[in-house]
Amino acid sequence: MKKDITTVRIIPCLDIKNGRVVKGINFVELKDAGDPYEISKIYSKEGADEICILDISASEEGRKASVDMISKIAEGVFVPITVGGGVRSPENMREYLKSGADKVSINTGAVENPSLIRECARIFGSQCVVVAIDAKRVDGKFEVFIYSGKKRTGINVMDWIQKVVELGAGEILLTSIDADGTQQGYDLELINLVAENVDVPVIASGGAGKPEHFVEAVRAGASAVLAASVFHFGKIRIKELKEYLRKNNIKIRT
Amino acid sequence: MDIPKQKIWIIDYEMGNLKSVFGSFRNFIDTVVLSHKPQTDADKIVIPGVGAFGKGIENLKRLKLLDALYELILERGKLTLGICLGMQIFFERSEESPGVEGLKFIRGEVKSLRHISDKIRIPNIGWAKTYISPNSLLFNKLSSYEYFYYIHSFFVIPQEEVKIGELDSDEIKFVSAVHKNNIFGVQFHPEKSGEKGLKIIENFLKI
Numbered sequence: 248m249k250k251d252i253t254t255v256r257i258i259p260c261l262d263i264k265n266g267r268v269v270k271g272i273n274f275v276e277l278k279d280a281g282d283p284y285e286i287s288k289i290y291s292k293e294g295a296d297e298i299c300i301l302d303i304s305a306s307e308e309g310r311k312a313s314v315d316m317i318s319k320i321a322e323g324v325f326v327p328i329t330v331g332g333g334v335r336s337p338e339n340m341r342e343y344l345k346s347g348a349d350k351v352s353i354n355t356g357a358v359e360n361p362s363l364i365r366e367c368a369r370i371f372g373s374q375c376v377v378v379a380i381d382a383k384r385v386d387g388k389f390e391v392f393i394y395s396g397k398k399r400t401g402i403n404v405m406d407w408i409q410k411v412v413e414l415g416a417g418e419i420l421l422t423s424i425d426a427d428g429t430q431q432g433y434d435l436e437l438i439n440l441v442a443e444n445v446d447v448p449v450i451a452s453g454g455a456g457k458p459e460h461f462v463e464a465v466r467a468g469a470s471a472v473l474a475a476s477v478f479h480f481g482k483i484r485i486k487e488l489k490e491y492l493r494k495n496n497i498k499i500r501t
Numbered sequence: 502m503d504i505p506k507q508k509i510w511i512i513d514y515e516m517g518n519l520k521s522v523f524g525s526f527r528n529f530i531d532t533v534v535l536s537h538k539p540q541t542d543a544d545k546i547v548i549p550g551v552g553a554f555g556k557g558i559e560n561l562k563r564l565k566l567l568d569a570l571y572e573l574i575l576e577r578g579k580l581t582l583g584i585c586l587g588m589q590i591f592f593e594r595s596e597e598s599p600g601v602e603g604l605k606f607i608r609g610e611v612k613s614l615r616h617i618s619d620k621i622r623i624p625n626i627g628w629a630k631t632y633i634s635p636n637s638l639l640f641n642k643l644s645s646y647e648y649f650y651y652i653h654s655f656f657v658i659p660q661e662e663v664k665i666g667e668l669d670s671d672e673i674k675f676v677s678a679v680h681k682n683n684i685f686g687v688q689f690h691p692e693k694s695g696e697k698g699l700k701i702i703e704n705f706l707k708i
Contacts, residue, residue, distance in 0.1 A: 251621070252629055252668065253626065254628050321521050322520055322524030325524075325695055327692060346520065349521070374551060402606035418626060446623055447623070447625070470626070471627070
């Protein structure tokens with residue numbers, strides 16, 4: 248398996264809609280639990296290595312409000328930002344990049360039109376094209392799902408990762424639909440399979456519940472670990488998590 | 502020491518995320534201009550950018566910026582900071598875009614990280630331990646080792662003594678910060694590297 252020359256990244260993920268955080272965030276120090284800017288500032292101060300923002304706005308105006316919010320975060324929070332949500336064209340991607348995203352993730356849009364990956368990589372560079380893959384076990388194999396995990400594609404995850412890397416994906420954001428929301432740990436088999444078979448970094452997502460889970464995901468081959476609710480509800484604080492990883496001999500940024 | 506009054510021109514040549522670079526300078530001073538129009542009255546110049554070497558040079562040409570850069574940086578000696586691709590284009594050429602000439606401010610070339618090792622993940626994305634020269638004004642009040650954020654697949658190989666910093670992981674090392682006369686360059690992103698990165702921006706404003 249290829250090795251990273253960087254430290255493991257801890258990435259909190261915010262779901263936003265119309266520029267506001269979807270589920271309230273439960274920190275004592277937060278004045279406004281729905282303000283993505285304030286939350287991002289706190290995460291960055293706590294040592295988050297990157298912040299992931301998923302925009303689930305359904306309307307044009309909602310999306311515009313989210314884009315404005317991303318601009319505000321990009322100008323005032325000095326850690327990398329990855330943005331995703333409804334990217335179907337290079338124009339969608341350009342909009343997020345212009346607002347200050349460092350990387351943009353494509354999910355359903357890439358499955359429905361794989362050449363979108365190549366086009367975006369050609370225009371903006373592979374390093375900012377993240378392909379998000381939602382994987383679910385079906386009959387003992389990992390299958391790609393789209394539309395937030397609601398729709399089967401019949402595509403095998405192992406075939407899909409080869410293809411997206413060939414097309415120019417610079418990173419893979421890998422979510423296990425089976426593990427997501429369970430807080431029972433990442434799907435280590437899935438992470439290991441993908442990390443063994445690609446040269447680009449793999450971000451593991453779905454299932455984090457305890458600090459041990461992060462260690463397991465890294466040992467399985469993840470270059471970065473993403474989580475949402477355990478951070479938002481203060482169950483795990485990023486600062487303490489990093490200390491825990493360090494004690495487990497995992498290279499982290501101090 | 503306070504930050505002296507000055508005007509910063511961040512060159513917008515349509516190569517990637519410039520908002521954060523702008524934001525990081527605005528964090529310290531108001532007189533920051535992000536534009537593709539030459540700001541001849543600027544005191545200092547910042548060339549950011551992510552993306553391909555060839556496309557970067559092509560855009561500079563299309564926006565008719567090459568002459569302005571030679572005049573302001575080489576002839577008039579304005580203090581300049583290149584970030585990521587903005588540093589790579591200071592060199593003579595890049596393996597990424599064969600046949601394309603760089604700005605040639607610094608002797609040397611740009612090559613794929615694959616040449617260093619076939620065992621590492623590429624692109625190199627994340628925070629890496631970096632040695633920085635304590636003697637450089639750009640790194641004033643920072644430790645000799647700091648973590649900075651990188652996102653790239655190519656690295657510079659200078660053919661002259663310009664190194665002021667290098668990525669230093671257990672696996673590999675390569676030059677990631679350079680200084681020659683009035684020109685500084687960094688492969689990592691100070692505007693994305695938290696407080697330590699902002700310190701570099703502040704130092705640049707104080708030089």
